[in-house]
Amino acid sequence: MNKLETLEHYFGHSSFRPLQEEVVDAILEKQDVLMILPTGGGKSLCYQLPTLLMEGITVVVSPLLALMHDQVVALRANGISAAMLSSMQNMEESQQIEEQLRRGEIKLLYVAPERLTNGYFLNLLHQLPINFFVIDEAHCVSEWGHEFRENYRRLSLLKEQFSTTPISAFTATATHAVESDIASNLGLVNPKRVRGSLFRENLTINARHRIKDGRAQLMEFLKQHTDESGIIYTLSRKSTEAVAHFLQTKGIEAKAYHAGLPTEEKNRTYADFVADKVQIVVATIAFGMGIDKSNIRFVVHMTMPKTLENFYQEIGRAGRDGLEAETLLLFSAQDIVQQKMFIEDLPESPYKQHAFNKLDSMVRFANSENCRHQSIAAYFDDRIEACIDKCDNCTAPASEKIDITTAARMLLSTILRTEQNFGLHYVIDVLKGSKEQRVLANGHDTLSVYGIGDEYSKSQWLTIGDKLLELGAVEIGEFKVYKLTAFGVEVIKGAHTIELKKERLTVQKAEKKKKVTYFDDYDAEMFDKLRDLRTEIATANNIPPYIVFSDKTLKDLSVKLPQSKQEMLDVHGIGEVKFERYGEEFLLLLKSE
Structure with a gap:
């Protein structure tokens, strides 16, 4: 069979989705591949199909047992010989799979990354005709990614041990920096790089400030999704159980899922959800990675995730079937405090500062008034048009806006005058004429911008700073230092008008530092x-x-x-x-x- 006949015979599709055929061809030509494609884009088929057209066995490295198990079950249902080697099998089962591998009866073998550091297993692989390796969830390789795993970092040994065997790496999310890190650490040789658009046109994204515990907002949202499958993410184990119980009292079939539950209970909840026996799973991030359930119609975050990578991957679990799906993010300032506390507990390292920067990006996204899809795409170095009708910001009625150009130029000028060496709070202190010792010691009370910003409260200046970050007029460097971009320089020169929604910043002229109203x-x-x-x-x-x-x-x-x-x-x-x-x-x- 050729590739199209194979596609139809085993997978039931008459044509490829965008980018799939390009990757299939590269694998068939024995190239290294690095594919970045959003959840639901069809990454698995890109390596499952070509192995059927090639001699030998494909070894797939995957991070989760549940994910591997689901993939194997699905492949076998399609008549494709697949197996997994993991701690789930006993000695007898493992030996039986090894014998099948030696006889060439298995086309796809799924293993966890830890197994590839096992001398016995590596010796087995050297005796088998491996056509190519697959690294799934490849962002786990990069320490600058959001789910770095030490065992993934060790996968560099594949090129050392199997220098002529191609590697195909797949992930749903990666900035250009993470993409380069993946390619470098896996030792990919001139890989075919394929990056899909970040725009999920069937996904509607909403973000709102959480009111109290958010339960009233959650119930209002669920009214639009009666009898539909969904995942609700919370920050702690305790809150998963509390929210699940709350939904149960409202007559909604919901179960909690977190790492502290007995394995049997977690497996039962997972199986019931996949089988549509449970409508909603309320979970920590321990749930959902690689979940192979296509009809999830909604994803709710009751608290703010720590990174945009986490957020995008988690909402990507909705609408994998291509039908309409909706997401809701509820957040508050308390979430930011909690996430910062988690980061503070990390040992001092460049990674710690990186974690703070990632959290800042998540906070700006949540507060942004720009297109949600466009903001996510920009974070991952992609550029798309505004979605028009697939996020709350684009569908919101027109809001009255305030011209903050003069204020923006003041703030940018102060960043420039302080030589782009300070964080936003310090810059605002200079603007507002603070008598703080640090400001005086640096001689910044002598600058022309010192004290010119008394028109606004500190909180308003922070909001203005957030807007400039959203627009790309400034960027955050190491140690949270604010620096101007080329666009920021243009704003100082008066080349652009900057506006802000009135509800984010209601400006009143200050009368000797009297009360100010803001968001x-x-x-x-x-x-x-x-x-x-x-x-x-x-x-x-x-x-x-x-x-x-x-x-x-x-x-x-x-x-x-x-x-x-x-x-x-x-x-x-x-x-x-x-x-x-x-x-x-x-x-x-x-x-x-």
């Missing part, structure tokens, strides 16, 4: 966090919360976001005594924002 959601969320801290302090000291700070003080704190003792003393209701008693704890919270 309501941020105001409300910050107030809630401050109130929670006040309750903790009051409980610990056995006093009423209002004795710590009044609601009026908390609201003023949430608007001004002071970053030092002096700035905090400018807030209504805070004097020296109150600051000495409670100020440091509140400052710690505010600085974490």
Whole structure:
């Protein structure tokens, strides 16, 4: 059979999807391949089909047992001889598979990366006619990716041990930096590089600020997806069980899934979900990698993921059948604090700073007013047109916008005048004429831009800074230093007008640093966090919360976001005594924002 006949006979398709045939041909020509194609684009077929047209065995390296098992079952259902070697088999089963391999009765062998470091297994492979290796979920190779695995890094041994055997690497997500890292570490030789468009035209992406615990918003969303399959991601094991129980009380068939559950229970939940016996799985990120279920109609994140790679891969599990699917991200400032705490626990290394930068990108995406699909594509170094009707930002009614060009030029000029050596908070301190010792010691109180930004609160300047990041006028370098791009220089020169949605920033002229109004959601969320801290302090000291700070003080704190003792003393209701008693704890919270 030729490739089209094979495609029809084994897979039931009359034609290839975009880019598939190009990769199939490269593999048949025994080239190394690196393919980056979104979830649902049909990566598996790109290596499953050519091995049927070649002599020998294809060895597929995959990170998860459940994924390997599903692939093997699906291939066997299509009449293709496939097997997996893993800890799931006993000695007798493993020996039987080895005998089948020696007799040439298996075309695709699935293994975990750990097995390739086993001397006995490597010796077995040297005795077999391997036509090519496949590295699935290849982003795990790169330490700059979002799911780096040490055992994947060791796969460089394949080119050392099997120098003439081609390797095909596949992943759904990779920036150009990660792509280069994959190619380098696997030792790929002049690989055929194929990168698909990041635009999933059947996927609608929504992101909203979470109100309280988000459950009311979740129920409103689920009304549009009655009796449909979906995944709801939460941050902790405890919250998966709490949300699953909540849905059960509402008559919705839902089960929790997290790493702490017994293996039998996890396997049963997974199997029931794939078999449509369970409508919704509420899970941590331990669930879903490589899940082979095509009719997932929605994915909800109850909290913000730590990276855009995680987010894109997780929402990519919806609509793999090409039919309409929808995603919802609910997030709050508390999520950012939690994710930063996780990163802070990492040992000091360039990777730690990289993790902070990835989180910053995720935060900017969540807050962005630009096309969601376009923002994701740009992050992965792809350029697409705005989606028009497949994200909340593109379908939102026209909003009144505020011209912030003058403010943007002030901020960019201050970054330039401070020689592009500082973070955004410091730059804003200079703009607002801060008397902080660091500002004075650097002599930045003598700059022409010092104190010219008193028109806006610090929180407003942070919002303006976020907008400039979204537009690509600035970029974040090492140690969170802000630097101008070529576009930023053009903005300073007056070549562009910068606008911001009114609801993100309502500008009022400052009257001797009086009250300012800004993005309501941020105001409300910050107030809630401050109130929670006040309750903790009051409980610990056995006093009423209002004795710590009044609601009026908390609201003023949430608007001004002071970053030092002096700035905090400018807030209504805070004097020296109150600051000495409670100020440091509140400052710690505010600085974490």
